[in-house]
Amino acid sequence: MNWPRLALANLRASPLTSLVNVVLLGLGTASIVLLLLIGEQLSSTLTRDARGIDLVIGAKGSPVQLVLSSVYHADLPTGNIPKAEADRWASDPRVARAVPLSLGDSYRGFRIVGTTPGYAALYDGQLAAGRFWKAPMEAVAGAAAAREARLQEGSHLVGAHGLVGGGHAHAGHPYRVVGVLAPTGTILDRLILTSLDSVWELHEAGHPEDDHDADHDHGHAHGHAHKSDPLPEAEASHDQEADHAHDDAATGDSEGREITALLVRYHSPLAATTLPRQINAESSLQAAAPASEITRLLQLVGLGLDGLRAFAGVLILTAAFSVFAALYGALKARRYDLAMLRCLGATRAEVLLSLLLEGLLLVAAGALLGFALGHGTMEVLGRWMAASRGVSATGWTWLPAEMVLIIGLVTIGLLATLLPAWQAYRTDVARILAG
Incomplete structure (x- = not known):
């Protein structure tokens, strides 16, 4: 059985719910990516403009x-x-x-x-x-x-x-x-x-x-x-x-x-x-000393960026809870379908994998949307700042912190789908079919 195709079919069965989850994840991810890019490039610009000046x-x-x-x-x-x-x-x-x-x-x-x-x-x-x-x-x-x-x-x-x-x-x-x-x-x-x-x-x-x-x-x-x-x-x-x-x-x-x-x-x-x-x-x-004043200025800016990152984190956590609720609700609605899959030869591990794939596909779609929005917005802002302020900034760059963000998103996705997937794993086929 093609489990990725089945997972996609299950997501398409509730398109509005899937879309809301992807958009929430995308907005939270885009916000964090944009803030990471702005903070890093602001720091680089300030340091570059003060070079050679003690x-x-x-x-x-x-x-x-x-x-x-x-x-x-x-x-x-x-x-x-x-x-x-x-x-x-x-x-x-x-x-x-x-x-x-x-x-x-x-x-x-x-x-x-x-x-x-x-x-x-x-x-x-x-x-x-x-x-x-x-x-x-x-x-x-x-x-x-x-x-x-x-x-x-x-x-x-x-x-x-x-x-x-x-x-x-x-x-x-x-x-x-x-x-x-x-x-x-x-x-x-x-x-x-x-x-x-x-x-x-x-x-x-x-x-x-x-x-x-x-x-x-x-x-x-x-x-x-x-x-x-x-x-x-x-x-x-x-x-x-x-x-x-x-x-x-x-x-x-x-x-x-x-x-x-x-x-x-x-x-x-x-x-x-x-x-x-x-x-x-x-x-x-x-x-x-420019170095001291830059540090002080970046600390002040960093306080504001930290607050915005916290808000973006809330968006991602909200999306994770939404993914959990959607999958848990879908599990309740598809208990009979899961039991039939078991009767057709699917193992417990395969049923668990099916639910995990659904959650990870949602997270992957949200992450792709978020990274595209974050880098795209940074590129537009960079071109505007270069033309109007002479500040060099671009969205065509990758920061090590973004890899940490990806790992965090995958972890959140796994945690959000773990309980529904475990419930699917423990499905009692005989009891469900008898009911």
């Missing part, structure tokens, strides 16, 4: 905000810091490399970052076309920014105050795009890079009073501006990547200039035990 030095305020704004460009800066004071820490023997950042302007939602070519090097950024800037008001566009804003070598763009669209535009001072970066799969793809000289020249060009008012209003929007100047835009005078090996020595006077943050790479791991504490205690600046 410490962020910026204005006093929230360390999480400092890291989010300077490393992930996902928040407003905490304010400005004097470039001269930043230079002091950049030249510390414990610092191997320091990359300055000036934030405050954007173009069509893409942040314009005043920095040095060393910033692109943090992400192994390579030019796909053109060159890096050699003069003020020259810019290099990240791959996603160039694609979505239709920028190419020779294009011109006008920056606007603020880190989202709608700010006051510097119409009289356009940037000229001189290079486009190749895709890196990091935050670099969604940025427009220029020199610190460009930022300083732009904001010291003798703007009309309405420019000054816009600057002032924007600075207040930050809520954490440096006390000497409310502007979030870093107003400083020269490109500098402070490297302890003096690869990019500072040129020019930095007195009175400001930047937004300094991205630091340690000379040795031992610096992590002394440098941040010293900066926080002995200066007006703040030092935040």
Whole structure:
């Protein structure tokens, strides 16, 4: 006798009940798969975007905000810091490399970052076309920014105050795009890079009073501006990547200039035990370690994901009870049929196997539906995030935790069908036929 075919026939005999069980299992499985994929890829993205950055030095305020704004460009800066004071820490023997950042302007939602070519090097950024800037008001566009804003070598763009669209535009001072970066799969793809000289020249060009008012209003929007100047835009005078090996020595006077943050790479791991504490205690600046803030952020996100996973687990358990109820009810209705199978030569083990197969087929169908929904949804979300947020995510990946999930689903399916199958195994043929 073909027991798998018989099991399928029994499931088709109650199509609505079977469909409900499969859908419940599928939704619970899809939810867990999606949460696993989101959690893993979020963690990978945060780690990838912070690589090569051991410490962020910026204005006093929230360390999480400092890291989010300077490393992930996902928040407003905490304010400005004097470039001269930043230079002091950049030249510390414990610092191997320091990359300055000036934030405050954007173009069509893409942040314009005043920095040095060393910033692109943090992400192994390579030019796909053109060159890096050699003069003020020259810019290099990240791959996603160039694609979505239709920028190419020779294009011109006008920056606007603020880190989202709608700010006051510097119409009289356009940037000229001189290079486009190749895709890196990091935050670099969604940025427009220029020199610190460009930022300083732009904001010291003798703007009309309405420019000054816009600057002032924007600075207040930050809520954490440096006390000497409310502007979030870093107003400083020269490109500098402070490297302890003096690869990019500072040129020019930095007195009175400001930047937004300094991205630091340690000379040795031992610096992590002394440098941040010293900066926080002995200066007006703040030092935040991206690794620590990432861990804290992921813990906060993890609490939410744990709650959603618990809800998905409830769905799966509900489906398991539903499978149990359906099979147990079917057993009661098919007692005579099972007795006839025994009379036709079926053994107790074969009858038990028939019931187990029904439960496992339901679980297999629910699991297939769930994994297809989970990975499909992640792929759709990944494409949307790549296009709108520059975040690299995909559904075409497999996590070790998913194998654990499969084992768990099979176990739940076996447990849900075990009692009905055991009842079928213990069927008293003579008593049923006599009744």
